[in-house]
Amino acid sequence: MAIFVHDNELQFHLQSKSASYVFQVLPSGYVNHLYYGKRLRDHDLSWLTNRVERASFSPNPVNEDRTISLDTLPQELPVYGTSDFRHPAVQIRQHNGSxxxxxxxxxxxxxxxxxALEGLPSTYVEQEDEAVTLYVELQDQVAGVEIELAYTVFEPYDAITRSMKISNTGQASVEILRALSAAVDFPHAQFDWLQLSGAWTRERDMFRRPLTPGTVSVESRRGASGHQQNPFAALMAPGTDEDHGEVYGFSLVYSGSxxxxxEVDQFGTTRLSAGINPFDFGWQLPAGASFQTPEVVMVYTDKGLSGMSHTYHRLYRERLARGKFRDEVRPVLVNNWEATYFQFNAEKIESIATAGKELGIELFVLDDGWFGHRDNDDSSLGDWVVDFNKLPNGLDDLVNRxxxxxxxxxxxxxxxxISPDSDLYxxxxxxxxxxxxxxxxQGRQQLVLDFSRQDVRDEIVRMMTAILGSAPITYVKWDMNRNMTEIGSALLKPENQRETAHRYMLGLYEVMERVTTSFPDILFESCSGGGGRFDPGxxxxxxxxxxxxxxxAVSRLRIQYGTSLVYPVSSMGSHVSAVPNHQVGRSTSLQTRGLVAMSGNFGYELDLTHFTEDERQIVRDQVSLYKEIRGLVQFGTFHRLVSPFEGQGRxxxxxxxxxxxxxxxxxxxRVLAEPNSPLRRLKLKGLDPQADYSIEGAEGIRGGDALMYGGISVGLPLGDYHSEFYRLKRV
Structure with missing residues (x-):
């Protein structure tokens, strides 16, 4: 049993494998948060609430108990206007304007x-005994609104999810102004805050800082989760590192703003909240209607950042991702984008594919430029028909070849x-x-289609279905290369315009559901200028x-390391490209580029026909090696050993x-060589300390305990951008 309810005290105790989450209903009807942290035995925990009367600036809504002020009470559903002055989770405008x-x-x-959550992506179960869900119903009789808080405990996966549904049970329409998915009140502020931030081509750098009075936040107002901030935050005990210390992770399963x-308040307590950005958001809720928020996945561990990451990796790999390819190894591919950009024809594409086949590559991906009259990025988005100038015998002929x-x-x-220069526009x-x-x-000479409209969604699904059904296509790269401006819809009434961005996301999720379920044998990869929508949704x-x-390769060390904080390696596409690199102009060895790319879903993004025979042999060996290890890369336990965010990133x-x-x-x-540098021992993780291991290419047998606690010696490289690879097997 993962949820214990003490009906006499109206106390609810949620237990995952490592954590307890406890709250209680007070006689006043307020839902008082009691505890979130290391797992406790189930017993009465009411005494964890410590209330005292404060000054009149923290008003008392319950006259008979002046120790209760919503300004100080830890709550499961904080709202504004009746004595809580902190950030609320919900704000609703009623018919009288209040x-x-x-x-x-x-x-x-x-x-x-x-x-399942209606219209929204979320974690799921395959068997009922994998999780249990608690619904707590709250009401505001004056407003005629009810809210259902949902808590799911994945006990074997060691995670708790939260969301809520707002229902209008009154007679008049109301408008939702704010609907965050979760808020958790902590009794202190001795935390470090951790976020993943960056920019296009510089995604998910790790930033850490101590909390201070006031509010720290990450957010997107772009209509997408964005390159700039990821929908994730963590609170950490000071001194927490990769393997030790308490961490609370909060990951939002949503792809929009x-x-x-x-927020650290005047009394040194902390409120963590997350959900749809209330900026420029509004939702009309007629009588009888409901609104569902996305879910937040909460993870607690006392085993440092690696403990948090391992929980997210397993849960997201096994109970968020879906479909045939969730549990299958991914193919080694070659993509023509950086090889040709828009300038290609059928013969050039076939030559790259043929070269790839000779090297053991399993999949060719035709990137941008195959449709409409797409010779540059000025036109044709929305015209999903084959460009017969480039492919005179059609797409099906090229695919079959x-x-x-x-x-x-x-x-x-x-x-x-959609491009303004397109037949569709x-x-x-x-x-x-x-x-x-x-x-x-315009951004990149394109506009954003209004996916809040059913007619738009239906037409896009029709065109994609026609193309995907015309040939034996086994992979789709689904890109999105700009964020929203002038957010409005021609079909929505004036009072509904602030719903557009969220309706777009619901429409996008509908289109993705229809297309991916119609083609279950296609491996879909999402993209938004790379990592601009790398999120659980x-x-x-x-x-x-x-x-x-x-x-x-050097930039990818930080990008892939930061991404791994939350997301499993099986979710990361990673390719070898040409040098000098097209984004930063750096030249790295083919070996280093290969090893970085092999730390994800492996592929190439260059013109294979330009390789020398020596380079061809290196690639042939890389592909062969990856086929041997990809099951371990994509589904093994990932351990971070040395951070590129520390030690000057060397x-x-x-x-x-x-x-x-x-x-x-x-x-x-090793990024930069250092003269007369210290000898380096690399301590490994996750091995069996009682077992012995052989190391490929090295003589002798080493104990798992010695490899973890003593470490292995790494070389003293001459030159920058050096890489090494070790393969261990138990003997």
Whole structure:
């Protein structure tokens, strides 16, 4: 049993494998948060609430108990207007213009398993006994609104999810102004805050700082989760490192504008909240209607950042990603984008594919430029028909020529965009997001289709279905290359315009559901200029994401290391590209580029026909090696060993260990050579300390304990951008 309810005290105790989450209903009807942290035995924990009367600036809504002020009470559903001055989770405008609400307890129910969230991606169960869900019902009788808080405990996966549904049970319409998915009140502020931030080609750098009074937040107002901030935040005990210390992780399963924030109040307590960004958001809720928020996945561990990451990796790999390819090794591919950009024909594409087949590559991916009249990025998005100038015999002919060699064939789409220079735009100029009498701001010479409209969604699904059904296509790269401006819809009423961005996300999720379920044998990879929408919402529909448009091996050390904080390696696309690198101009060895790319879903993004014979042999060996180790890379336990965010970024290392600890692979990277440098011993992780291991290429047998606690020696390289690879097997 993962949820214990003490009906006499109305106390609820949620237990995952490592954590307890406890709250209680007070006689006043307020739901009082009691505890979140290391797992406790189930008994009465009411005494964990410590209340005192404060000054009149913290008003008392319960006259008979002046120790209760919502300004100081830890709550499960904080709202504004009746004595809580901190950030609320909910704000609702009622028919009289008031935004004051006060929700009190109505009842609860418990169900086995985890019901799906209507219209939204979420974690799931395959068997009912994998999870249990608690629904707590609250009501504001004056506003005529009820809120159902949902808590799912994945006891074997060691995670708790939270979301809520807002229902209008009154007679008049109301407007939701703020609907965050979760808020957790902590009794102190002795935390470090951790976030993943960056920019296009520089995604998911790790930033850490101590909390101070006030609010720290990460957010997106872009209509997408974005390159700049990731929908994730963590609170950490001071001194926490990779393997030790308490960490609370909060990951939002949503791909649109979001906010995650921590507020430290005057009494040194912390409120962590996350959900849809209330900036420029509003939702009309007519009588009888409901609104569902996305879910937040909460992870607690006392085993440092690696403990948190391992929980997210397993849960997201096994119970967020779906479909045939969730549990299958991913093919080694070659993508033509950096090889040809828009300038190609059928013969050139076939020559790259043929060269790839000779090197053992399994899949060719045709990127941007195969449709409409797409010779540059000025036109044709929305015209998903084959360009017969480039492919005179059609797409099916090219696909058959490549698949006849025994290779799979993949195709690039950007379904959410429209070019002003396109037949679709000329026929339907109102199908893009726009506001009357305002400029239609372009990015990359394109506009955003209005996926809040059913007619737009249906037409995109029709065109994609026609293409995907016309040939034996086994892979799709789904791209999105700009964020929203002039956010408005021609079909929505004035009072509904602030719903557009979220309706877009619901529409996008519908399109992805329809397309991916219609083609279950296609491996879908999401992309947004690389990692601009690397979030849990995308992983629900597509089991992998193009990690970054930056393919430079040194840059990828930070990008892939930071991404691994939350996301499993099986979700990361990683390719070898040409040098000098097209994004940063750096030249690294083919070996180093290969080892970095092999630390993800492996592929190449260059012109294979330009290789020398020596380079061809290196690639042939890389492909062969990856086929041997990819099961371990994609589904093994990932351990971070050396951080590229520390020590001036001179080195990085990580490793993968089999579930039964029978084998492991280790990757070490030295970015900059250092004269007369100290000798380096690399301490490994995750091995069986009682077992002995052989190391490929080295003489002798080493004990697992010695490898972890003593470490292995790495070389003293001459030259920059050095890499080493170790393969261990239990003997």
């Amino acid at each position: 935004t004051i609400t006060e929700f009190t307890y109505k009842g609860y129910r418990i169900v086995k398993g985890k019901p 979001f906010v995650a924030q921590a 490549i698949t006849s060699q025994g290779m799979g064939f993949g195709l690039w789409f950007e379904p959410e965009m 000329r026929e339907h100029p109102d199908w893009c997001l726009h506001v009357p009498d305002r400029r239609r701001t 995308m992983l629900y529909y597509m089991p992998q994401t193009w990690t970054s448009d930056n393919t430079d 080195e990085a290392a990580w490793m993968f260990v089999a579930a039964d600890e029978s084998e492991a692979i280790v990757f070490y990277f």
